[in-house]
Amino acid sequence: MTDESPDSLISGKEAKITIQQSKDAVALIRLAELIGLEDVTQWTTVNRMQQFLDTGQWIALIAMVQKPGKNTEPCGAIIAGFEEERRLWIELLVVAQDYRRKSVASALVTQLEEVGKEQGCRALFVDLDDDNNPAMQFYLGVGFQNAGIIREYYYDGTNAIILLKHL
Numbered sequence: 001m002t003d004e005s006p007d008s009l010i011s012g013k014e015a016k017i018t019i020q021q022s023k024d025a026v027a028l029i030r031l032a033e034l035i036g037l038e039d040v041t042q043w044t045t046v047n048r049m050q051q052f053l054d055t056g057q058w059i060a061l062i063a064m065v066q067k068p069g070k071n072t073e074p075c076g077a078i079i080a081g082f083e084e085e086r087r088l089w090i091e092l093l094v095v096a097q098d099y100r101r102k103s104v105a106s107a108l109v110t111q112l113e114e115v116g117k118e119q120g121c122r123a124l125f126v127d128l129d130d131d132n133n134p135a136m137q138f139y140l141g142v143g144f145q146n147a148g149i150i151r152e153y154y155y156d157g158t159n160a161i162i163l164l165k166h167l
């Protein structure tokens with residue numbers, strides 16, 4: 001994993017979380033699979049992700065957790081792509097089960113918003129499975145609004161809800 005200098009520090013309910021950028025597609029995919037998204041390689045490949053990270057089309061942030069007396073380890077990640085018309089589109093967001101409901105995803109999205117604003121983006125978008133109620137609750141809670149539904153959007157034929165947040 002490519003560790004760059006920490007961008008922010010928040011206090012989780014049990015441990016300290018730092019957020020840092022990564023450009024290592026292999027490590028990011030391994031992390032996402034390990035902590036909760038088994039189907040990452042169904043919609044992207046290591047080579048494609050690495051190319052987008054190298055060219056700056058995609059940005060990836062990782063949440064690292066530091067428990068007292070233990071090594072730092074990754075507990076969450078967000079990946080987003082810079083699109084036309086100054087949209088920043090979230091491709092992936094996942095937090096390890098043990099660290100859910102501790103504001104890790106909120107911190108990742110907040111940091112991504114800062115990056116988006118710095119890069120002149122006008123809105124953050126995300127698509128999610130229309131039966132993913134926890135994620136829906138999360139995104140609405142951090143200020144996203146429903147922008148519509150696209151039928152059979154995903155490779156497995158499921159529908160997507162599109163959410164957006166103006167920056």
Ligand SMILES: CC(C)(COP(=O)(O)OP(=O)(O)OC[C@H]1O[C@@H](n2cnc3c(N)ncnc32)[C@H](O)[C@@H]1OP(=O)(O)O)[C@@H](O)C(=O)NCCC(=O)NCCS
Pocket residue numbers: 036090091092093094095096099100101102103104105106107126127128132133134135137138139141
């Ligand atoms: C969705 C997900 C990223 C949320 O991560 P998280 O770190 O637990 O989220 P946060 O702790 O920042 O949650 C902030 C708020 O969002 C809402 N929220 C988060 N998870 C929720 C859930 N499962 N049910 C209801 N509301 C939820 C709550 O209001 C929460 O605040 P609270 O804990 O004080 O009540 C996480 O559940 C996850 O990794 N899910 C699997 C992957 C996924 O579905 N990704 C999204 C698709 S892009």
